[in-house]
Amino acid sequence: MNFIIILSVLLFFSISGQVNKQHKKERPVIDSHLTLSEALMGKEIPKPNTKNLKIIDVEYYSFDNKLHTGQVVIHKDLAKDIIEIFALIKxxxxxxxxxxxxxxxxxxxxxxxxxxxxxxFNYRVISGTRTFSAHALGRAIDINPFLNPQVKNGKVFPKGAIYNQYTRGTLTRNSWLTHEFYKRGWRWGGDWKFTQDYQHFEKSK
Ligand SMILES: [Zn+2]
Structure with missing residues (x-):
């Protein structure tokens, strides 16, 4: 009899232990879950601009300190870089x-x-010009753009954004993240001469 009680107590603890373990495994908040064709809907885009695109799932901790999953639409040649960089971001x-x-x-x-x-990826021209941006081929990415705005002729885009290098999620020339992009042959918009685009990284052919 006692033996059966001890056995059931042991069984109970082992089951509740497993349940606890399952609870501890973090379930990410889903920010985006689309197919590539769903992500390209709503705009007419010439075939040459879309034929090399891929959609990749990425995981990251947001400002709520929770794990999230989102998606990047990028040129297929750059997918490996983005996967590696997001693994480090996480x-x-x-x-x-x-x-x-x-x-x-x-x-x-x-x-x-x-x-x-x-x-x-965004099928668009560089703002204020007629030249297509590297984003139009999926060869550029903008990271935390409200914290890393573009500064042009003393104006800040988007409006109301403030670039403060001490705020979490902000990029500078010395950030480890900027260096991970440099290492893989990407250029950072913060280094540009006539405008500083702190959110922007691109890698041309
Ligand atoms: Zn950009």
Whole structure:
């Protein structure tokens, strides 16, 4: 009899232990879960601009300190770099607000930036010009754009953003994250002469 009681007590603890373990395994907050064709909806884009694109799932800790999963639409040649870099972002818990393909913002870079959303592919010209941006081929990514705005002729984009290198999630020339991009042959917009685009990394062919 006693033996049976001891056995059932042991069984109870081993089951509750397993349940506890399952609870501890973090379930990410899903920020984006789309197919590539869903992520490209809502805009007419020439085939040459989309034929090399890939959508990749990435995980990161957001400013709520919770693990999130989002998606990056990027040129296939750069997918490996982005996967490696996001693995480090997760490991080091560098905060990324959210990573949602730009069509969620109706293809508006302005809205995405204001929402501090990280994104890569966008079929658009460089603001204020007629030249297509590296984003139009999926060869550029903007990280935490509200914390890392673009500064041009003394004006800040998006409006209301403040670049403060001491704020978490902000990029500088000395950030480990900037160096991970440099190492893989990417250029950082913060190094540009006539405008500083602190959110922007690109890698041309
Ligand atoms: Zn950019």
């Amino acid at each position: 490991e080091k818990k560098f905060p990324i607000k959210k990573v949602i393909p730009i069509n969620y913002y109706h293809w508006s870079d302005e809205s995405s930036m204001k929402d501090n959303n990280t994104s890569a």
